[in-house]
Amino acid sequence: MKLVAATLYALRIPFVESFSHSTRERRWSDSVVVRVRDDAGAEGFGEGSPRPYVTGETVESMLDHLARELWPRVAHREMPPADDLEAVDLWLPETHIAGALAPHASRAAFEMAVLDCALRRAGRPLGALMPPRRQCVTYSGVVTAGPVARAVQHARQMRTIGLRHIKLKVGFEDDVARVTLVREALGPEASLRLDANGAWTFERAVEVLTAVAHLGIAAVEQPFPRGPVEGLARLRQAVPVPIMVDESLVTRTDAEALLAAGAADFFNVRVSKCGGIARSRALASAALAAGVGVQVGSQVGETAILSAAGRHLAAALPAVEFVEGSFGTLLLAEDVSLESVRFGYRGEAPILTGPGLGIRVVEERLRRRAVTVLELTAEG
Amino acid sequence: MDNGHRTLRSTIESLFARQVESFTGSADFQALERGSAGPGQYDAFIESVTRAHLRSPQLLAFLYALAPPAAAADIQGNLLEELGLDGDSGQPHPDLLRGLLAAAGLGCRQGLLEAQADEDLRRVVVEPLLYGSLREVGLAALTEIVAFEYMLSRVSGRIARALAEHRGLPASALEWFTHHSEVDILHAEQGLTNLEAYVRYYELADDEALTIVEMTLRENVFTRRYFRDFVAAGAANGWR
Numbered sequence: 069m070k071l072v073a074a075t076l077y078a079l080r081i082p083f084v085e086s087f088s089h090s091t092r093e094r095r096w097s098d099s100v101v102v103r104v105r106d107d108a109g110a111e112g113f114g115e116g117s118p119r120p121y122v123t124g125e126t127v128e129s130m131l132d133h134l135a136r137e138l139w140p141r142v143a144h145r146e147m148p149p150a151d152d153l154e155a156v157d158l159w160l161p162e163t164h165i166a167g168a169l170a171p172h173a174s175r176a177a178f179e180m181a182v183l184d185c186a187l188r189r190a191g192r193p194l195g196a197l198m199p200p201r202r203q204c205v206t207y208s209g210v211v212t213a214g215p216v217a218r219a220v221q222h223a224r225q226m227r228t229i230g231l232r233h234i235k236l237k238v239g240f241e242d243d244v245a246r247v248t249l250v251r252e253a254l255g256p257e258a259s260l261r262l263d264a265n266g267a268w269t270f271e272r273a274v275e276v277l278t279a280v281a282h283l284g285i286a287a288v289e290q291p292f293p294r295g296p297v298e299g300l301a302r303l304r305q306a307v308p309v310p311i312m313v314d315e316s317l318v319t320r321t322d323a324e325a326l327l328a329a330g331a332a333d334f335f336n337v338r339v340s341k342c343g344g345i346a347r348s349r350a351l352a353s354a355a356l357a358a359g360v361g362v363q364v365g366s367q368v369g370e371t372a373i374l375s376a377a378g379r380h381l382a383a384a385l386p387a388v389e390f391v392e393g394s395f396g397t398l399l400l401a402e403d404v405s406l407e408s409v410r411f412g413y414r415g416e417a418p419i420l421t422g423p424g425l426g427i428r429v430v431e432e433r434l435r436r437r438a439v440t441v442l443e444l445t446a447e448g
Numbered sequence: 449m450d451n452g453h454r455t456l457r458s459t460i461e462s463l464f465a466r467q468v469e470s471f472t473g474s475a476d477f478q479a480l481e482r483g484s485a486g487p488g489q490y491d492a493f494i495e496s497v498t499r500a501h502l503r504s505p506q507l508l509a510f511l512y513a514l515a516p517p518a519a520a521a522d523i524q525g526n527l528l529e530e531l532g533l534d535g536d537s538g539q540p541h542p543d544l545l546r547g548l549l550a551a552a553g554l555g556c557r558q559g560l561l562e563a564q565a566d567e568d569l570r571r572v573v574v575e576p577l578l579y580g581s582l583r584e585v586g587l588a589a590l591t592e593i594v595a596f597e598y599m600l601s602r603v604s605g606r607i608a609r610a611l612a613e614h615r616g617l618p619a620s621a622l623e624w625f626t627h628h629s630e631v632d633i634l635h636a637e638q639g640l641t642n643l644e645a646y647v648r649y650y651e652l653a654d655d656e657a658l659t660i661v662e663m664t665l666r667e668n669v670f671t672r673r674y675f676r677d678f679v680a681a682g683a684a685n686g687w688r
Contacts, residue, residue: 084667221662228659229578398578401672412576 069106069147069189071182071446074139077101078127078440079371082401087212087368089237089265092121097369097400100130100173101434102181106147112185113429115374116173117340117367122315124168127440133174135442137163142178143446150186153197157346170319172343179344180377184424191423194377198349198384200419205382207391207415208233210263216246223253230414233259233390235289238276239267247280261286261390266293266315270303277307286390287334287363290314300331312336312363319343323351327358334389338365339377352385366393372405376425379409383419404433456654457644460591463665464598471670472603481606483614490615493674494552495561498545500673501624502565504593505530505542511593514586516649519642526635544624551621583650584660590646591664594639597628599670601636605629 081097102114118125125133141161148159160179165171187194209226211219211234219236226234236250251260262285268276273291289312291303297316304311310333313326317335326332335355342348352362364382367374375394382391394417396403396410403409405427411417420426435441471477479485480493508527515523525534532540549558579585608625611617619626647657 084672221659224655224659225663225666228584228656228663230580401667402676408571408575410575413578413580417576 069108069110069186070144071104071142071147071185072107072144073105073446074134074143074181074444075103076131076134076440076442076444077103077434077438078131079404079434079437080439081369081371081404081437083369083399084397084401085399087210087399089213089239089263092265093213094368097371098127099367099369099371099374100127100134100177101371101373101404101429101438102134102177103429103431103434104178104181104185106185106189108189110185110189112181112183112188112424113373114177114180114182114184115340115371115377116175116177117370117374118173119341119367122341123170123172123318125165125171125173129165129168130171130174130177131440131442133163133165133171134178135444137171138174138178139444142182143444147182147186150183150190150192151197153183153346153349156183156186157344160344170343172318172347173340175347176340176342176344176377179346180339180373180425183345188424193421193423193426194345194380195383195419195421195426198345198380200380200383201386202383202419204416204418205379205391205394205411206232207394207411207417208235208261209415210234210392211236211250213237213240216242216249219246220249220253223250227254227258231258232414233261233286235261235263235390235392237265238262239264243276244279247276247283247285251283256284259286260284261289261312262309263289263314264291266290268292270299273303274306277309281308285309287312289334289336290316297325297329297331300326301329304331304333310334310361314338314341314365317342317351320347320351320354323354327354327360332360334361334363336363336365337381338367339381340367340370340374341365345377345381348381349384352381352388356385356387361389362387363390363392364388366395369399371400372396372403372407372409372427373425373429375409376405376420376427379417379420380425402433402437404429404437406430456647456657457640459658460643460661461598461640463661464595467595467665467668467670468599468602470668471599471674472606474668474671474675476671476675480614481610483610485614487615490611491552491554494548494554494611494615495557496674496676497624498549499561499564499568502542502545502562503569505540506569507589507593511586511590514582514590514646515642516645518645518649522638522642539623541624541627544627548617548621548624551617552615578663579660583652587643587646587650587652587657587660588664590639590643591661592669594636594643595665595669597639598636600625600628601633 079099087094099117105111118130148155209231211222268291287310294315312334313332314336337348337352339348378393394411512523528534530541604625608622
């Protein structure tokens with residue numbers, strides 16, 4: 069079987085309410101969705117979320133890269149078998165985007181689409197390649213940045229829907245008060261972790277974390293910007309709060325350096341950021357083998373496609389501490405699949421058992437929500 | 449206790465008022481009312497209104513099943529009215545919407561809209577529940593219904609005028625709107641009372657109830673239902 073056509077959709081799906089962290093405010097999903105079709109007519113969908121400050125990709129560079137680099141090198145090539153995740157990863161060529169750290173969102177979108185296509189053709193679910201180890205996945209809530217009163221309101225809402233794991237965006241002057249009030253709103257039972265999105269200096273991280281440690285903080289994510297791992301290792305020794313890496317963990321080289329330096333208690337593995345399902349699983353496995361915990365993270369504004377991929381990954385790992393994503397229409401004005409992937413009460417969501425990624429994407433919604441649609445054929 | 453409930457009622461009412469203000473102040477609504485929207489936008493609006501309310505009887509029947517004793521008679525009355533069985537309006541409200549479609553020359557879209565309305569309902573049923581019990585689910589559903597009654601009692605006359613003036617629809621086609629502008633003043637008042645009765649009967653704390661109401665209204669429910677496709681277009685305009 070060979071790929072004969074692909075379609076790229078640059079989405080613009082408005083959010084129900086804006087989502088912000090210390091450096092960005094988002095009001096809509098800007099994911100890029102890839103649809104591939106093989107010569108037997110089977111289709112598959114994949115998604116990547118380009119983030120200039122994470123992988124160095126933008127929507128424009130991702131579209132260009134997919135259309136000019138990746139697609140010409142896979143069109144009309146014999147597809148890999150549908151029963152081997154690593155074979156799909158090896159089948160995809162290694163590519164680069166000038167000035168970017170890694171074209172991981174592009175690669176993830178393509179890998180997912182090819183996998184989905186091959187599995188759908190075979191009538192098999194992704195779970196056949198990555199057998200689930202649990203029947204349901206439990207998601208965390210994320211309390212966005214913004215005024216403290218809004219953060220507290222969000223925390224109350226999350227408590228009302230029974231979420232047991234909450235992440236709070238920090239990186240502001242009022243961090244200590246913010247964490248204190250949100251903890252109060254959540255009650256003592258919920259696990260609370262913080263995400264600074266690289267907004268702190270070493271000194272500020274020590275100051276805030278020392279002040280809030282008694283509130284029971286399960287982890288702090290990316291306290292300061294991506295940089296030498298020694299800073300993280302030093303912070304890990306200086307504060308009584310476990311350290312999770314996110315922007316510092318993009319490539320396998322990053323993972324090796326972080327593990328060698330003992331710089332993290334948790335890896336935040338995200339499918340789009342880490343270059344696809346196979347590479348994300350490999351990073352998570354390396355972490356677990358080294359005694360480092362794993363969070364399966366998500367992209368703000370991801371659609372059901374990336375959420376489904378994350379769900380499969382989270383279900384298949386031998387151990388997963390926290391899982392994020394699957395907000396569906398809690399965040400998006402409209403999602404793109406027939407099935408809802410949104411989690412329910414207590415953040416719980418069932419594993420997906422349908423063919424491929426386990427969701428049926430409604431192409432009409434992609435077209436309606438896209439600001440750019442590029443049709444690619446094997447002829448170029 | 450009474451003070452607490454008065455506060456809850458007025459807080460909810462002010463949330464409704466804010467939603468109505470933001471809905472009628474939106475560029476999309478203004479364009480419809482001023483006649484600057486394109487013909488396709490009027491058609492899309494008519495279709496969205498139809499899709500949003502075609503299955504209202506089913507939703508009211510669900511709420512009737514959950515109604516506390518103090519609100520049961522009101523909700524039963526609303527349900528009978530929706531079904532055209534109250535002896536006054538005579539026609540089931542979904543039929544008024546079908547008539548609106550036909551008069552607007554959109555009769556050929558009815559099948560699709562019926563299917564979409566069915567799918568909307570199916571989705572509500574199969575989607576994982578966000579709340580721990582029917583008590584909270586019912587409050588969220590009741591909040592949305594009462595919010596629409598509140599909005600329609602204040603705005604549906606304006607919508608009817610806009611559709612008559614700028615889309616050329618006759619008064620007979622706009623009966624769904626004119627009917628709601630008259631009866632929903634009463635319904636909206638009753639609705640707020642019923643919300644209070646619901647909260648009291650099912651022993652929800654005020655802050656707990658308010659959190660559910662706020663979650664239900666965290667996006668503009670009117671914009672979401674009536675301008676569902678306009679939202680994407682509006683966002684796209686600002687992108688490049």
